[in-house]
Amino acid sequence: MVDMVNDILLQAVLILVVVFMFLLMYNVPQKALSKISFGSRTNLQAKRHFVQGAQLLEKARSAKDGVAASSLAKSAAEEADKAVGLNPKDAAAHILKALALELQGYKTSALDALDVALSPMAVKSLSDEERGDALFKRAELKVAMSRTERVDSAIADLVDSVKFRTDNPRAFFVSGQCYETKGMTVEAKKAYEDALRVQPMFTVAQEALDRLGS
Template sequence: MFSQMVDDILLQIGLVLLVVVVFLFIHNVPKRVLANLRLRLQSKSGIQSKRHFVLGAQLLAQARSATQSTSSSSSAASLSKQALEHADKAIALDPKDAAAHILKALALDAQGFKTSALDAIEVALSPLCRKSLADDERGDALCKRAEIKMSMNRPARVDSVIEDLTLAVKLSPENVKAFCTLGECYEEKKMTEEAKKAYEEALKIQPRLAVAKEALDRLGSS
């Protein structure tokens, strides 16, 4: 008798649970719950990703300071490697965040890994990630990509570099470095007038910029 009562109670509980599950599915509650859970997880991973990005950026800044000071080159190399590790962790948590890929490119570039650095910044500028960049940030990234290409000493890349820099100065019109690098490229291609215009634009932003003044003197500014 007692056993039968237990079975009846369990059966009733089972029926109630079945009704509840059916009701939830009819009203798409599980989808909402999963969606909310996914958003919370994404938010959590995003925060962790940003934390690794900040730590990596700080380490890279320290590496650059070590390179410029009397500190040993091994210290700078170690800091750059640590920055790269944090960049990779940030990417693993949020692969669509272009900033983390740019940090990785900068860390690799600091270690002399030009090809890998170029690959990393290509990802940052890919359709997958570039939506996370503001126009001026995208312009700065294009300028960095151009800089890496130029450092690889491949003459065939000049046209590609000019293309990057031309877009960079449109997106980030206050980027002095982009204008100066663009001027250098035009000089290399013997495009004197275009080079002058690029250096003049740089001087509009920084009137005392020695590099641009010297270039204009060299080119015979009108």
């Protein structure tokens, strides 16, 4: 019994120190993990897989060798899948899976994982700010896939994102880029101005405004 309690405490420390730092670095919802009840053995097992997956993904991102990075990212996705299997309503596990898949170059599958994280089944596990971050990440992926038909969808995600998270200058900046793609110069300028309002030294936003003649 004592060993089990110690094990739970150890997992809590890992979550607060290692995973929380990971979430901060990669714009993953930062409070989702704190809402998990440690009284459930299933939830605890899910969090163990999540912690292992987060650690693997962190190593993958810092790996200099592409083959090693891909292998680590694949293992991270597998751990995320295990966490999802145990607790499919935990949006953080789906987001971890999305990040691992993205690192492997599987953008469409990463987008699918984010869709699940933001679905009615899982989105309730996110705070408003976390939901804003997840929406922004999904919009980023849509833009990165360079498909014109996804621009409107990306804009919709970004509009919702800044409602939940008003202090993310990158969300406003990417909105500006999307509006430019659609030829909506007035809206693009407004988005870049909003980015600068949040972060006055956001150089690329200022350069975009200068380019548009503002």
